[in-house]
Amino acid sequence: MKARVYVSFKDSVLDPQGKAVKNALLSIGYEKVKDVRQGKFFQIEMDDMSEAEAKRQITEMAEKILSNPVIEKFEVIL
Amino acid sequence: MKARVYVSFKDSVLDPQGKAVKNALLSIGYEKVKDVRQGKFFQIEMDDMSEAEAKRQITEMAEKILSNPVIEKFEVIL
Numbered sequence: 618m619k620a621r622v623y624v625s626f627k628d629s630v631l632d633p634q635g636k637a638v639k640n641a642l643l644s645i646g647y648e649k650v651k652d653v654r655q656g657k658f659f660q661i662e663m664d665d666m667s668e669a670e671a672k673r674q675i676t677e678m679a680e681k682i683l684s685n686p687v688i689e690k691f692e693v694i695l
Numbered sequence: 696m697k698a699r700v701y702v703s704f705k706d707s708v709l710d711p712q713g714k715a716v717k718n719a720l721l722s723i724g725y726e727k728v729k730d731v732r733q734g735k736f737f738q739i740e741m742d743d744m745s746e747a748e749a750k751r752q753i754t755e756m757a758e759k760i761l762s763n764p765v766i767e768k769f770e771v772i773l
Contacts, residue, residue: 623736638737642756649752652740658701659716662730674727678720 618663620675623692624684625656659683668695696741698753701770702762703734737761746773 626632632654639653661678663671676693684691704710710732717731739756741749754771762769 625736625738635737638761641760645760647752647756649742649744650739651742652738654738655735656738657733657735658703659713660703660730660732660734661728664727664729666727674725678725682719682723683716 622659700737
């Protein structure tokens with residue numbers, strides 16, 4: 618079973634890397650770019666277990682290890 | 696219009712960061728973790744344009760700026 622965890626800054630947190638990418642895109646002529654935010658994702662493959670149990674474990678990993686809950690939010694997609 | 700670009704190493708390329716995360720998860724007791732691969736994503740907001748044109752421009756950005764086609768693959772989701 619494969620799942621993905623998407624981690625990105627909370628909307629209230631500045632994202633200087635996204636800003637830099639936005640400026641780079643504007644500077645080479647992509648004038649319609651309004652905003653860029655950057656994040657990371659983890660593709661996790663689990664040995665055989667139920668979907669519910671995988672979701673539970675992966676959400677726990679995301680809270681404990683994969684994200685910093687002070688400044689980041691995450692999303693688990695199975 | 697918002698789109699996401701997912702960038703990750705090609706399957707043939709080693710992913711040491713993903714490996715480190717996998718080992719960290721195994722070491723704290725998530726024994727069912729079989730593989731972890733890490734990637735990044737960009738959430739891009741475009742000023743008003745057609746979906747087809749946004750997809751064309753963002754795919755071009757992904758090829759030219761957001762990914763390194765030698766070792767990375769990308770996926771554009773509108």
